[in-house]
Amino acid sequence: MSAYQTIRARLAVRSFKPDPVPDGVVDKILRAGRWAPSSRNSQPWHMIVVRDRRTLAELASLTPSGGFIADAPLAIAVAMDGARRAEFDAGRLIENMVLAAWDEGVGTCMVGAFDGAKVKALLGIPESMELVTVMPYGYPTEEAATKTKLRKPLAQIAHLERFGRSWEG
Numbered sequence: 410m411s412a413y414q415t416i417r418a419r420l421a422v423r424s425f426k427p428d429p430v431p432d433g434v435v436d437k438i439l440r441a442g443r444w445a446p447s448s449r450n451s452q453p454w455h456m457i458v459v460r461d462r463r464t465l466a467e468l469a470s471l472t473p474s475g476g477f478i479a480d481a482p483l484a485i486a487v488a489m490d491g492a493r494r495a496e497f498d499a500g501r502l503i504e505n506m507v508l509a510a511w512d513e514g515v516g517t518c519m520v521g522a523f524d525g526a527k528v529k530a531l532l533g534i535p536e537s538m539e540l541v542t543v544m545p546y547g548y549p550t551e552e553a554a555t556k557t558k559l560r561k562p563l564a565q566i567a568h569l570e571r572f573g574r575s576w577e578g
C-alpha cells in the first residue's frame with residue numbers, strides 16, 4: 410500500500426478480534442515509532458507494551474473514553490520524558506505507529522483521557538514523565554474495519570493565497 414493509501418484507509422478501531430498480534434508485528438510498530446522525527450532529534454519518548462489481561466482491564470478502568478482497551482490483545486502506552494514540545498513529538502511518534510500497524514492489518518485508536526497518575530503507577534512509569542496515551546492494538550472486527558470515514562470537505566479547510574479563498578475554486 411502507498412503511504413497515501415494507508416493514510417486514506419486508516420480508521421480508529423475500537424473493537425478487536427481475540428487473535429494475538431505476533432511479536433514481529435509489534436516490533437515493527439515500535440520500530441516505526443522509533444523512526445519518527447522529534448524536536449532537535451531529542452527522541453524523548455518511551456513505549457510500554459502491555460499484554461497482561463489483568464493490566465489491560467485495569468487500564469480500561471482508568472479512562473472514561475477507552476473501555477475497549479480491556480478487549481484488545483495488547484496496548485502500548487506512550488510516555489514523554491522532558492520534551493520541550495511534547496505534543497508535537499508524541500504526535501509524530503504515534504502516527505508512525507498507527508500507520509505501520511494499519512499496513513500490517515492491525516488497528517488501534519488513540520485514547521486521550523486517563524487518570525495519568527494511576528496509569529503511571531500501574532505501569533511503573535516515572536512520575537516526572539508525561540503519559541500521553543494508552544493505545545489498544547489488535548486485528549479489527551469486520552464491522553470496525555469497514556466504517557465510513559467522515560471528514561469536512563476540502564473546500565471548507567483548504568485556502569489559496571488568503572484565508573477564505575477556497576483551494577478548490
Ligand SMILES: Cc1cc2nc3c(=O)[nH]c(=O)nc-3n(C[C@H](O)[C@H](O)[C@H](O)COP(=O)(O)O)c2cc1C
Nearest residue numbers: 419420421422423474475518519520521522558559
Ligand atoms: C488526540 C486524540 C485523542 C483521542 N482520544 C480518543 C478517546 O479518548 N477515545 C476514543 O474512542 N477515541 C479517541 N480518539 C479517536 C478519534 O475520535 C478518531 O480518530 C476520530 O473520531 C476520527 O475517526 P477515524 O480515526 O476513524 O478517522 C482520539 C484521537 C485523537 C487524535
